[in-house]
Amino acid sequence: MTKPIPENPKGRRDQMRERVLEAAEAVISTKGLAGLKARDISARAGCALGAIYTVFEDLDELILGVNQRTLTRLEAALATPEGAHGEAELQRLARAYLGYARDEEPRWRALFEHRLPPEKPLPDWYARDRDRLFALAEAPLASLLPNEEPPARKLRARTLFSAVHGVVLLGLEEKFAPTSSGTLEAQLREFVATMARGLREN
Amino acid sequence: MTKPIPENPKGRRDQMRERVLEAAEAVISTKGLAGLKARDISARAGCALGAIYTVFEDLDELILGVNQRTLTRLEAALATPEGAHGEAELQRLARAYLGYARDEEPRWRALFEHRLPPEKPLPDWYARDRDRLFALAEAPLASLLPNEEPPARKLRARTLFSAVHGVVLLGLEEKFAPTSSGTLEAQLREFVATMARGLREN
DNA sequence: CGCGAAGATGAACGTTGTTCAGTTTTTTGT
DNA sequence: ACAAAAAACTGAACAACGTTCATCTTCGCG
Numbered sequence: 001m002t003k004p005i006p007e008n009p010k011g012r013r014d015q016m017r018e019r020v021l022e023a024a025e026a027v028i029s030t031k032g033l034a035g036l037k038a039r040d041i042s043a044r045a046g047c048a049l050g051a052i053y054t055v056f057e058d059l060d061e062l063i064l065g066v067n068q069r070t071l072t073r074l075e076a077a078l079a080t081p082e083g084a085h086g087e088a089e090l091q092r093l094a095r096a097y098l099g100y101a102r103d104e105e106p107r108w109r110a111l112f113e114h115r116l117p118p119e120k121p122l123p124d125w126y127a128r129d130r131d132r133l134f135a136l137a138e139a140p141l142a143s144l145l146p147n148e149e150p151p152a153r154k155l156r157a158r159t160l161f162s163a164v165h166g167v168v169l170l171g172l173e174e175k176f177a178p179t180s181s182g183t184l185e186a187q188l189r190e191f192v193a194t195m196a197r198g199l200r201e202n
Numbered sequence: 203m204t205k206p207i208p209e210n211p212k213g214r215r216d217q218m219r220e221r222v223l224e225a226a227e228a229v230i231s232t233k234g235l236a237g238l239k240a241r242d243i244s245a246r247a248g249c250a251l252g253a254i255y256t257v258f259e260d261l262d263e264l265i266l267g268v269n270q271r272t273l274t275r276l277e278a279a280l281a282t283p284e285g286a287h288g289e290a291e292l293q294r295l296a297r298a299y300l301g302y303a304r305d306e307e308p309r310w311r312a313l314f315e316h317r318l319p320p321e322k323p324l325p326d327w328y329a330r331d332r333d334r335l336f337a338l339a340e341a342p343l344a345s346l347l348p349n350e351e352p353p354a355r356k357l358r359a360r361t362l363f364s365a366v367h368g369v370v371l372l373g374l375e376e377k378f379a380p381t382s383s384g385t386l387e388a389q390l391r392e393f394v395a396t397m398a399r400g401l402r403e404n
Numbered sequence: 405c406g407c408g409a410a411g412a413t414g415a416a417c418g419t420t421g422t423t424c425a426g427t428t429t430t431t432t433g434t
Numbered sequence: 435a436c437a438a439a440a441a442a443c444t445g446a447a448c449a450a451c452g453t454t455c456a457t458c459t460t461c462g463c464g
Contacts, residue, residue, distance in 0.1 A: 012461090013411080034317070038452060048413045053453070113315070115236075159369055159389045166368015167361055187361045198400030214430085215442080240421060250444045252423080261421070405464105412459070420451070430441070 032106035234308035
């Protein structure tokens with residue numbers, strides 16, 4: 001009776017991996033990436049310090065795991081409802097991106113703060129998930145510029161996403177009075193409107 | 203003969219501060235912010251480990267000092283030649299920003315990677331220098347939108363700068379083949395052109 | 405049961421930023 | 435000019451960190 005359940009959906013190893021991942025996620029989403037400590041994780045996951053290193057190469061790989069989950073959640077938060085028409089959809093996307101960044105700021109920041117050592121390149125599975133995010137702007141761009149070739153559109157979606165990211169990133173940096181909460185929304189709305197206008201007058 | 207020189211232009215204390223600052227600058231501009239170690243600094247500056255803490259509160263304040271210098275250099279690299287006319291000047295600014303980010307990548311990254319603990323807010327002298335950077339986009343914006351009120355223009359300059367920053371930041375992230383060197387320049391040029399077009403059709 | 409293999413443990417190591425009692429150097433008072 | 439006071443500098447010591455590894459525990463199977 002060594003196997004209480006005939007076929008575990010997940011091996012014990014995977015359960016531990018899951019617990020560590022969830023513990024790390026909890027820390028990152030409250031204290032941010034800088035507050036992530038190996039000993040804290042092991043305490044929360046109810047395991048020994050060394051156990052972390054039996055399921056993850058090192059903390060960098062663990063963070064990548066957390067970030068992958070964040071990417072999935074972010075993608076869900078940005079999910080296009082039904083029809084994705086031009087500017088309105090771009091506005092919705094940008095607004096939803098700002099919303100997620102606000103609501104889950106530490107977790108969102110971890111996506112871009114974390115940089116792994118230069119000798120280890122980004123895993124392919126991670127790059128793929130990240131690219132799916134950029135691709136969300138492609139559909140609304142397609143209705144604004146129907147004649148653009150897909151590769152050019154892909155690049156343009158990336159650029160537009162990056163620009164919105166920049167506005168949100170530096171906009172959230174200063175939370176003090178000068179830039180009040182509502183101002184950032186207005187900035188972003190105006191920015192997207194200007195971009196859409198510029199795109200139509202091609 | 204306690205004073206070999208009647209009046210030193212800088213006290214010994216300031217000379218040491220300068221040496222530490224320059225050592226830190228050298229490290230950051232080669233190995234990046236993550237490669238900055240207190241012992242490395244003290245060795246390069248030719249002083250004891252503790253000496254750093256006699257001229258800087260902690261490493262965070264030292265990094266702020268280095269970043270302030272970077273801001274000055276960046277500002278110089280973006281300096282407007284003479285007349286600052288509309289889109290052409292915006293194009294030049296964006297291109298120069300990308301150029302500086304490329305040429306001095308670790309130093310430039312340190313500007314945005316460094317985050318000081320939440321209990322200590324940004325010093326005013328640093329915020330002022332940073333705002334001067336954003337303000338560089340105001341003059342060219344003024345010739346595109348002559349009727350805009352100065353406060354609104356200030357905000358718009360900030361937004362536009364943030365957007366360009368986002369494009370450069372995420373554009374430099376992937377240095378591998380897919381996004382070749384020239385592509386990023388083209389992306390940026392196209393982006394600024396679209397923005398200018400949208401702004402003119404107000 | 406027993407026994408090889410795999411997993412988990414936490415003490416220990418090397419490296420980090422920061423502190424502080426002690427020493428040296430500079431400034432001050434007369 | 436010189437001793438006393440103040441300031442600056444030193445580097446050993448400390449706490450906290452990520453990571454490793456000899457050791458112990460548990461699992462899978464005959």
